[in-house]
Amino acid sequence: MVEEFTAALRSLVDEESPSADTAAVERCGDRLAAVGEAVTGAAPERLALSGGPSALVWRRGDARAPGRVLLLGHRDTVWPLGTAAERPFTVEDGRARGPGVFDMKAGLLVGLHALARLAPHVPVTLLVTGDEEVGSAASRELIEAEARACGAVLVLEGAAEGGALKRARKGWSIYTLHCRGVSAHAGLEPHKGRNALVRMAELVAESGRLGAPERGLTVTPTLARAGQTVNTVPDRAELHLDVRARTAADQRSADESIRRLAEAPTGVEVRVEGGINRPPMEESAAAALLERAARHARELGARPPESAAVGGISDANLVAALGVPVLDGLGAVGGGPHAEHEWVDVDATLHRIPLVTALVDGLAAHPLPGPEGM
Numbered sequence: 313m314v315e316e317f318t319a320a321l322r323s324l325v326d327e328e329s330p331s332a333d334t335a336a337v338e339r340c341g342d343r344l345a346a347v348g349e350a351v352t353g354a355a356p357e358r359l360a361l362s363g364g365p366s367a368l369v370w371r372r373g374d375a376r377a378p379g380r381v382l383l384l385g386h387r388d389t390v391w392p393l394g395t396a397a398e399r400p401f402t403v404e405d406g407r408a409r410g411p412g413v414f415d416m417k418a419g420l421l422v423g424l425h426a427l428a429r430l431a432p433h434v435p436v437t438l439l440v441t442g443d444e445e446v447g448s449a450a451s452r453e454l455i456e457a458e459a460r461a462c463g464a465v466l467v468l469e470g471a472a473e474g475g476a477l478k479r480a481r482k483g484w485s486i487y488t489l490h491c492r493g494v495s496a497h498a499g500l501e502p503h504k505g506r507n508a509l510v511r512m513a514e515l516v517a518e519s520g521r522l523g524a525p526e527r528g529l530t531v532t533p534t535l536a537r538a539g540q541t542v543n544t545v546p547d548r549a550e551l552h553l554d555v556r557a558r559t560a561a562d563q564r565s566a567d568e569s570i571r572r573l574a575e576a577p578t579g580v581e582v583r584v585e586g587g588i589n590r591p592p593m594e595e596s597a598a599a600a601l602l603e604r605a606a607r608h609a610r611e612l613g614a615r616p617p618e619s620a621a622v623g624g625i626s627d628a629n630l631v632a633a634l635g636v637p638v639l640d641g642l643g644a645v646g647g648g649p650h651a652e653h654e655w656v657d658v659d660a661t662l663h664r665i666p667l668v669t670a671l672v673d674g675l676a677a678h679p680l681p682g683p684e685g686m
């Protein structure tokens with residue numbers, strides 16, 4: 313099993329798939345389809361998506377079963393072509409390394425092996441997209457449609473530290489504040505200018521005060537541009553803000569506050585671009601599934617996995633916004649996503665397979681109560 317798993321993982325890592333290179337992501341899709349057919353005995357459907365790479369779908373069981381589970385993953389990575397030549401796939405002391413190994417090619421194999429173990433009538437869909445790392449613009453509609461058709465979603469992204477499942481993810485908003493003043497000569501007639509840079513600096517300070525880090529709301533100025541020459545009052549400046557919020561309510565109120573800041577009459581016009589990008593995945597979305605995971609782990613003779621609330625986003629945020637129960641971090645156990653030291657604990661990751669299998673089986677037999685039952 314270990315050899316089979318690591319050989320398949322090597323083959324997926326070797327077929328590099330940076331999000332920006334659609335042809336490469338499609339080649340990785342071909343490889344994944346072949347690996348998936350070898351593991352599960354079935355070829356996937358290949359769905360073309362406009363504006364991005366295709367999606368792969370393995371679908372089993374009665375289409376309308378209330379206990380249908382969506383297993384969700386992505387095959388694109390943040391690593392450019394050539395990374396695998398610089399940092400080839402290796403396995404040493406039970407740790408697999410290589411670009412995209414943890415985020416999230418090993419997780420895709422967890423999903424495929426779970427499918428292989430499930431009886432053919434069990435209602436389950438495995439969906440693999442190719443644009444998660446760049447915001448899922450092309451796959452979003454499909455993800456949402458598949459999630460709505462299911463009673464629960466298990467996301468096969470890598471675990472949090474120590475194999476912890478992800479019970480909550482913050483929401484993310486991004487803004488660009490375009491400041492438009494009036495330029496003037498800084499020596500001859502500075503009083504005729506309206507300084508966009510000064511207004512931008514005020515906005516940096518004002519927006520920083522909108523955060524409430526004690527409850528997980530942060531407003532971070534991340535990028536700024538201003539000025540034309542060293543002796544001109546600048547008429548243009550641009551400020552980027554990154555907002556993270558634990559609750560939808562905080563995310564909305566930060567959004568309103570930022571728009572209010574921009575409306576202040578100061579002589580420099582401020583136009584706001586951007587807004588809420590990903591709603592938060594609040595703890596309530598994962599609670600029932602987390603309980604099931606703990607129970608199944610005990611039944612399997614394992615320690616129930618820990619759980620963590622994390623700052624980063626994934627497609628789990630999209631699903632949670634629909635009100636569909638979702639649990640994330642069920643894929644690889646390891647660490648270092650988007651980092652050169654990215655690694656996977658092969659043995660611990662193999663133990664995810666029976667856990668995911670049991671979750672799907674259990675949900676098919678005993679679906680979570682629907683919205684009307686809650």
Ligand SMILES: [Zn+2]
Pocket residue numbers: 386415416444469470626
């Ligand atoms: Zn990922």
